Amino acid sequence: MDPLMQNEQRISPHSPELVVGIVGAGVMGRGIAQIAALAGARVCLLDGHLGAAEAARAILLSTLDHLVVRNRLSPADASLAGARIICCSGFDELASCHVVIEAIIEDLAAKKTLFGKLEEVVAVDTILATNTSSLAVTAIAAGLRHPERLAGFHFFNPVPLMKVVEVIPGLVTDTAITQFLLELGRHWGHAAVQAKDTPGFIVNHAGRGYGTEGMRLLAEGITTIATLDDILRDCAGFKLGPCELMDLTGLDVSHPVMESIYEQYYHEPRFRPQGLTRQMLSAGALGKKTGHGFYRYDAQGKKIASALLVDGAAERAAAQLPSSIWISSTRPELASRIALLLKDSGVEIESGERPGANALCIVTPLGDDATTCCVAEELDASRTVGVETLFELGRRRVVMTTPATSAACLATARTLFAHDGAAVSVIRDSTGLVAQRVVAHIINIACDMAQQEIADPCDIDRAVTLGLGYPHGPLAWGDLLGASTVLAILDNLLQHSGDPRYRASPWLRRRAALALSLHHKEV
Ligand SMILES: NC(=O)c1ccc[n+]([C@@H]2O[C@H](COP(=O)([O-])OP(=O)(O)OC[C@H]3O[C@@H](n4cnc5c(N)ncnc54)[C@H](O)[C@@H]3O)[C@@H](O)[C@H]2O)c1
Numbered sequence: 365m366d367p368l369m370q371n372e373q374r375i376s377p378h379s380p381e382l383v384v385g386i387v388g389a390g391v392m393g394r395g396i397a398q399i400a401a402l403a404g405a406r407v408c409l410l411d412g413h414l415g416a417a418e419a420a421r422a423i424l425l426s427t428l429d430h431l432v433v434r435n436r437l438s439p440a441d442a443s444l445a446g447a448r449i450i451c452c453s454g455f456d457e458l459a460s461c462h463v464v465i466e467a468i469i470e471d472l473a474a475k476k477t478l479f480g481k482l483e484e485v486v487a488v489d490t491i492l493a494t495n496t497s498s499l500a501v502t503a504i505a506a507g508l509r510h511p512e513r514l515a516g517f518h519f520f521n522p523v524p525l526m527k528v529v530e531v532i533p534g535l536v537t538d539t540a541i542t543q544f545l546l547e548l549g550r551h552w553g554h555a556a557v558q559a560k561d562t563p564g565f566i567v568n569h570a571g572r573g574y575g576t577e578g579m580r581l582l583a584e585g586i587t588t589i590a591t592l593d594d595i596l597r598d599c600a601g602f603k604l605g606p607c608e609l610m611d612l613t614g615l616d617v618s619h620p621v622m623e624s625i626y627e628q629y630y631h632e633p634r635f636r637p638q639g640l641t642r643q644m645l646s647a648g649a650l651g652k653k654t655g656h657g658f659y660r661y662d663a664q665g666k667k668i669a670s671a672l673l674v675d676g677a678a679e680r681a682a683a684q685l686p687s688s689i690w691i692s693s694t695r696p697e698l699a700s701r702i703a704l705l706l707k708d709s710g711v712e713i714e715s716g717e718r719p720g721a722n723a724l725c726i727v728t729p730l731g732d733d734a735t736t737c738c739v740a741e742e743l744d745a746s747r748t749v750g751v752e753t754l755f756e757l758g759r760r761r762v763v764m765t766t767p768a769t770s771a772a773c774l775a776t777a778r779t780l781f782a783h784d785g786a787a788v789s790v791i792r793d794s795t796g797l798v799a800q801r802v803v804a805h806i807i808n809i810a811c812d813m814a815q816q817e818i819a820d821p822c823d824i825d826r827a828v829t830l831g832l833g834y835p836h837g838p839l840a841w842g843d844l845l846g847a848s849t850v851l852a853i854l855d856n857l858l859q860h861s862g863d864p865r866y867r868a869s870p871w872l873r874r875r876a877a878l879a880l881s882l883h884h885k886e887v
Pocket residue numbers: 387388389390391392393410411412413416466467468469470471474478495496497498518519520521
């Protein structure tokens with residue numbers, strides 16, 4: 365019988381009568397049980413491991429108590445939510461569930477077997493949902509008697525705090541099932557976004573740009589681990605640098621995800637990982653959990669400061685200020701940002717068309733490198749540096765050398781840009797410096813997701829800000845920086861590297877050409 369035919373009578377996601385089965389009472393199953401019970405659903409927990417459901421319920425009750433102590437929940441609501449969670453000892457006890465959510469191990473065969481068994485006991489209109497993060501929903505549903513009643517319902521860890529859920533219809537999923545789960549996710553307090561059944565769905569797909577481009581910058585010798593993290597945190601506004609993030613997640617998790625998405629997209633160069641993380645994984649340098657990864661950690665998991673890190677004060681003491689500076693006027697707005705920054709530095713800013721004989725020459729690369737800017741203006745490369753001007757300049761400035769920049773010139777540039785106490789990071793010549801490159805790559809991936817209709821453009825942004833904590837949704841970020849600027853960065857990267865990794869998505873190219881927002885959808 366087609367479950368669609370039964371839908372007229374389907375229970376509302378808001379109903380206090382709603383009974384939700386959760387199979388797999390681990391980290392995710394427990395989190396889902398917590399938000400479901402708090403939103404008023406009755407929850408039946410089942411786990412294949414003897415005693416695991418009871419243990420999960422005990423943890424949940426203590427979490428609810430903790431919320432009461434912290435005034436996040438009234439004692440009455442905690443007690444009602446706790447009473448709504450029961451443990452089951454067999455599949456039969458899930459027979460009356462309206463929805464069953466699976467959160468067992470990430471294994472296709474195990475999940476298929478589980479849903480096969482569930483179909484034998486639940487009603488024909490019971491909704492089946494999987495919390496898989498990397499398997500195809502369509503593949504999980506294949507072979508069921510009613511594959512149209514199964515969809516992905518992908519939460520993030522920790523579920524109560526990560527306020528987004530991806531709802532993923534498989535190829536044959538009934539629209540009513542998708543709508544039900546979207547509404548259920550919203551009722552449980554999450555932003556519910558719909559995603560196509562494609563590798564990584566939204567969040568794990570959009571998140572591929574950050575780490576892989578960071579690793580590429582390391583592989584190219586442009587920057588060091590600490591400098592890479594500092595720039596992306598302090599200038600671009602990410603909460604953690606890519607190396608800090610991978611140390612926190614653990615390379616045993618991050619590296620296989622990078623490889624898996626790359627493989628599943630048939631070696632799409634935009635997702636190409638670098639050898640460094642594979643090597644670190646094989647050495648057991650997993651990150652915080654093993655005490656060392658990109659950084660070293662003490663027994664309490666605190667990062668051990670590197671003796672190589674130089675602070676702004678030490679840099680200031682390192683050299684004299686230059687006698688005068690000359691700022692390229694090729695990009696007047698960017699030049700005026702530099703001039704404003706240095707107006708109280710006490711250094712003369714030359715106004716001539718050509719630099720004076722001893723001036724430090726400053727160029728403002730936008731998607732290009734310092735060498736290209738230097739050659740285009742016939743500057744003396746030994747006394748030229750590039751400076752990042754597209755991002756926040758308050759806390760940290762990024763100075764980029766040309767291959768010919770002299771050590772003395774670099775030292776004066778560091779001192780100059782640290783004159784007001786801001787930190788200075790020095791990088792080697794790079795098309796698009798560090799932040800421009802990484803952010804443009806992230807925006808490009810999101811544009812291509814919009815092009816492939818993996819999700820609505822606004823949902824891509826919502827899922828990324830909530831699921832990854834980026835300072836902006838990637839498409840909104842592209843609008844903020846200017847689609848044509850992002851396109852120029854990518855086109856230059858493509859031209860300089862010859863790597864199709866940097867080919868611009870048609871979504872970006874067309875919107876840049878027509879001066880449309882990156883959220884703009886075709887009719
Ligand atoms: N942990 C995360 O960050 C995260 C995030 C999103 C999605 N997911 C996905 O959620 C699912 C669960 O992940 P988790 O981190 O909660 O795992 P977990 O190891 O913490 O919990 C899995 C639970 O399932 C039980 N289990 C395993 N096989 C079973 C079976 N055949 N029948 C019944 N119970 C079984 C285990 O005993 C365990 O209690 C996976 O598909 C995972 O990919 C995990």
